Amino acid sequence: xxxxxxxxxxxxxxxxxxxxxxxxxxxxxxxxxxxxxxxxxxxxxxxxxxxxxxxxxxxxxxxxxxxxxxxxxxxxxxxxxxxxxxxxxxxxxxxxxxxxxxxxxxxxxxxxxxxxxxxxxxxxxxxxxxxxxxxxxxxxxxxxxxxxxxxxxxxxxxxxxxxxxxxxxxxxxxxxxxxxxxxxxxxxxxxxxxxxxxxxxxxxxxxxxxxxxxxxxxxxxxxxxxxxxxxxxxxxxxxxxxxxxxxxxxxxxxxxxxxxxxxxxxxxxxxxxxxxxxxxxxxxxxxxxxxxxxxxxxxxxxxxxxxxxxxxxxxxxxxx
Amino acid sequence: xxxxxxxxxxxxxxxxxxxxxxxxxxxxxxxxxxxxxxxxxxxxxxxxxxxxxxxxxxxxxxxxxxxxxxxxxxxxxxxxxxxxxxxxxxxxxxxxxxxxxxxxxxxxxxxxxxxxxxxxxxxxxxxxxxxxxxxxxxxxxxxxxxxxxxxxxxxxxxxxxxxxxxxxxxxxxxxxxxxxxxxxxxxxxxxxxxxxxxxxxxxxxxxxxxxxxxxxxxxxxxxxxxxxxxxxxxxxxxxxxxxxxxxxxxxxxxxxxxxxxxxxxxxxxxxxxxxxxxxxxxxxxxxxxxxxxxxxxxxxxxxxxxxxxxxxxxxxxxxx
Numbered sequence: 001x002x003x004x005x006x007x008x009x010x011x012x013x014x015x016x017x018x019x020x021x022x023x024x025x026x027x028x029x030x031x032x033x034x035x036x037x038x039x040x041x042x043x044x045x046x047x048x049x050x051x052x053x054x055x056x057x058x059x060x061x062x063x064x065x066x067x068x069x070x071x072x073x074x075x076x077x078x079x080x081x082x083x084x085x086x087x088x089x090x091x092x093x094x095x096x097x098x099x100x101x102x103x104x105x106x107x108x109x110x111x112x113x114x115x116x117x118x119x120x121x122x123x124x125x126x127x128x129x130x131x132x133x134x135x136x137x138x139x140x141x142x143x144x145x146x147x148x149x150x151x152x153x154x155x156x157x158x159x160x161x162x163x164x165x166x167x168x169x170x171x172x173x174x175x176x177x178x179x180x181x182x183x184x185x186x187x188x189x190x191x192x193x194x195x196x197x198x199x200x201x202x203x204x205x206x207x208x209x210x211x212x213x214x215x216x217x218x219x220x221x222x223x224x225x226x227x228x229x230x231x232x233x234x235x236x237x238x239x240x241x242x243x244x245x246x247x248x249x250x251x252x253x254x255x256x257x258x259x260x261x262x263x264x265x266x267x268x269x270x271x272x273x274x275x276x277x278x279x280x281x282x283x284x285x286x287x288x289x290x291x292x293x294x295x296x297x298x299x300x301x302x303x304x305x306x307x308x309x310x311x312x313x314x315x316x317x318x319x320x
Numbered sequence: 321x322x323x324x325x326x327x328x329x330x331x332x333x334x335x336x337x338x339x340x341x342x343x344x345x346x347x348x349x350x351x352x353x354x355x356x357x358x359x360x361x362x363x364x365x366x367x368x369x370x371x372x373x374x375x376x377x378x379x380x381x382x383x384x385x386x387x388x389x390x391x392x393x394x395x396x397x398x399x400x401x402x403x404x405x406x407x408x409x410x411x412x413x414x415x416x417x418x419x420x421x422x423x424x425x426x427x428x429x430x431x432x433x434x435x436x437x438x439x440x441x442x443x444x445x446x447x448x449x450x451x452x453x454x455x456x457x458x459x460x461x462x463x464x465x466x467x468x469x470x471x472x473x474x475x476x477x478x479x480x481x482x483x484x485x486x487x488x489x490x491x492x493x494x495x496x497x498x499x500x501x502x503x504x505x506x507x508x509x510x511x512x513x514x515x516x517x518x519x520x521x522x523x524x525x526x527x528x529x530x531x532x533x534x535x536x537x538x539x540x541x542x543x544x545x546x547x548x549x550x551x552x553x554x555x556x557x558x559x560x561x562x563x564x565x566x567x568x569x570x571x572x573x574x575x576x577x578x579x580x581x582x583x584x585x586x587x588x589x590x591x592x593x594x595x596x597x598x599x600x601x602x603x604x605x606x607x608x609x610x611x612x613x614x615x616x617x618x619x620x621x622x623x624x625x626x627x628x629x630x631x632x633x634x635x636x637x638x639x640x
Contacts, residue, residue: 024361028545029465030398030529031363033458036356041344043351044439046407046453050446078350087366089409089451119364122451126370131409131442131451133366138353145349209350225348 003095007123011088014104016111017118022084022137025119032119034085036137042084043136043143045075051128056171061099063189064130065106070191071212072132073114074263077198078210080144081136083114088121089131114193144201144208149226149268153206155288158194158265160240161215163187165259166247180245191263200282201267208267214258218266219296226268229293232257235301236287257298323415327443331408334424336431337438342404342457345439352439354405356457362404363456363463365395371448376491381419383509384450385426390511391532392452393434394583397518398530400464401456403434408441409451434513464521464528469546469588473526475608478514478585480560481535483507485579486567500565511583520602521587528587534578536627538586539616546588549613552577555621556607577618 011017012027019026025033036042049068051057069086076083088107111118116134167184169175177185194210201208207226211218215237219230234253243252268290269277277284288299298307331337332347339346345353356362369388371377389406396403408427431438436454487504489495497505514530521528527546531538535557539550554573563572588610589597597604608619618627 024460025463025465029467030395031365031401031456031463033399033463034362034364035460036362038358042354042356042362044354044405044407044453044455045351046409046441046451048409048411048442048444048451050411050444053444053446075350079353081351085364087364087453089366089368091368091370091449121366122368124368124370124373124449126373126449127447129411129444129446129449131366131368133364133407133453135364136351140344140355143345143351143353145345147349 004123004125007095007100010100011104011118011121014108014118016108020085020115020117023117023119027118027120032085034135039140040137041140041143043076043079043081043138044133045072046131046133047072047075048129048131057128061103062106065103066110066190068130068132069107069110069114070193071263072134073116073195074191074193074210076134076136077193077195078144078208078265079136079138080142080198080202080208081138082199083116083134083136083195085117085119086132086134087119090121091124091126091129093126093128114195139202142202144198144205144267146207146209146222146225149207149222149228149290151228151290151292153268153290154271154274154286155219155230155232155290156267156269156284156286157211157215157238158197159283159285160238160243161211161262161264162243162252162255162259163240164191164261165255166243166252168259178246180242183240183242184246188261193263194265197265197282200277204273204277205267205269208265211262211264211266212260214260215266216257216296216298222266222268223294223296227294229291230288230296231291232288232296232298234298234306236285238285324443324445327415327420330420331424331438331441334428334438336428340405340435340437343437343439346437347440352405354455359460360457361460361463363396363399363401363458364453365392366451366453367392367395368449368451377448381423382426385423386430386510388450388452389427389430389434390513391583392454393436393515394511394513394530396454396456397513397515398464398528398585399456399458400462400518400522400528401458402519403436403454403456403515405437405439406452406454407439410441411444411446411449413446413448434515459522462522464518464525464587466527466529466542466545469527469542469548469610471548471610471612473588473610474591474594474606475550475552475610476587476589476604476606477531477535477558478517479603479605480558480563481531481582481584482563482572482576482579483560484511484581485575486563486572488579498566500562503560503562504566508581513583514585517585517602520597524593524597525587525589528585531582531584531586532580534580535586536577536616536618542586542588543614543616547614549611550608550616551611552608552616552618554618554626556605558605
């Protein structure tokens with residue numbers, strides 16, 4: 001048995017590969033088989049992480065295991081889907097038992113937290129990269145897309161922004177860790193896909209996505225798909241105390257507006273839906289509104305358009 | 321707009337990305353949405369091809385486009401599934417318009433032939449590799465797995481074997497092309513997934529897979545999953561005239577038994593099913609039988625076990 005077949009057996013024996021609801025046939029055949037309940041659709045998304053591009057190399061394999069799956073599952077949250085399963089295409093330059101075990105532990109922990117089962121994949125030799133394809137189910141016609149925002153809707157996010165971007169100088173070794181950095185690093189390495197929030201927004205939000213490229217850039221995707229203008233009020237964008245302590249107020253604002261890797265939901269909501277969501281305790285932060293027009297504008301507290309000034313900053317590495 | 325966003329738009333505009341039956345939402349949102357008819361299941365498989373490992377680098381991007389999709393779709397054929405869609409995770413060191421256009425042409429041509437729509441993916445910078453995840457639908461309970469072979473069944477293949485392995489020395493530049501090499505190279509670069517055969521075998525074959533690692537090695541997977549012994553009769557393994565002309569009889573036999581990349585179906589069949597399949601014109605070649613026991617044995621025309629001698633050859637590069 002070759003070393004790559006050993007790896008396949010290793011993953012097939014992992015806790016996260018032991019089937020689950022909706023998995024009719026798991027790892028080990030030519031295909032996995034997924035059961036989709038009548039009246040539901042299957043949501044599918046693929047993400048690739050390349051060493052040296054999307055994460056530092058070397059890095060902690062346990063944390064990489066968590067992060068690589070969380071990033072992919074976050075797309076299911078953005079559609080309001082219930083996670084079912086995932087496949088992993090893992091390309092490795094060399095086979096190291098310690099590395100694999102730590103990676104699989106991180107992966108399994110995140111898989112368990114998200115309720116997804118590993119149902120297949122491929123393991124090959126080559127420069128380190130990971131491609132995850134995730135599967136979720138969603139009632140037909142209820143998925144949250146990017147294209148339904150309407151003028152008058154509120155623009156909302158599901159939590160504090162910028163934490164992961166704030167951690168990037170630490171991750172890249174450009175800055176030494178400070179006491180306040182712990183929560184930022186945790187957010188970078190172990191983002192928590194907002195699955196429950198996404199499901200709660202079904203039938204309520206008119207558009208949604210998960211913020212991966214930065215708030216302003218991702219709002220641009222909703223604006224384009226929905227053919228509307230999104231107005232973001234800078235003062236209302238939620239910032240964590242840790243981020244402000246680490247970067248100062250202007251740096252924290254830049255991280256929250258233009259940094260990436262948040263994996264927090266951004267969505268548009270008819271205002272009539274807001275009170276019930278808040279009453280139920282959902283983390284809904286109104287940061288602006290949807291208007292007629294195109295594109296994204298950033299407003300200061302006096303309603304002045306400050307978009308160009310902020311957009312001029314290209315402080316954080318843009319992932320291709 | 322960055323160059324990788326341009327690539328995404330390029331693929332989103334490709335003919336193969338324009339939706340299709342079973343695609344409720346295609347490229348462009350956080351997830352694609354697939355509709356699975358009531359009473360059917362979704363078959364899923366992931367394959368990675370790495371430059372310099374699974375294909376020569378550089379190589380013809382049009383041919384690579386065809387091959388990369390065909391290899392993945394072949395897993396749907398092996399399950400008896402009807403293709404629906406696929407995602408493409410493409411990692412590229414540099415962006416070259418000519419390369420991308422040729423690759424997309426090859427991809428689209430194969431996608432059209434197989435009836436699959438491109439519904440999503442990811443494009444990243446890094447060492448050249450491709451990960452395809454393919455989706456097909458199959459009536460619940462009718463998928464062809466590896467685990468149902470029973471003693472007494474016939475062992476069959478869906479066509480001539482060894483052609484792609486025969487082409488490998490040409491692909492790797494180890495041998496100059498000969499007149500007879502055309503069909504071999506065509507088989508290597510543009511394998512034709514046996515989708516119709518796989519669907520015809522639903523409810524008839526007791527086990528099936530597509531031969532990717534070589535006949536004997538892949539028969540081992542059926543033997544293990546079904547807990548039976550597979551007996552392969554060397555004389556009955558179908559060889560193409562082109563392969564015998566190019567490699568000679570012993571070389572052709574080795575390629576057919578131990579070479580990989582065939583993407584021809586191997587399956588087990590109760591003998592009662594054979595006449596109707598042959599009468600309907602399906603390419604079913606009986607090459608042996610299923611017996612009680614374990615493992616795979618190769619028999620000569622006199623029924624002598626010649627397994628060790630043949631297994632000793634490791635003529636072709638084993639892909640990890």
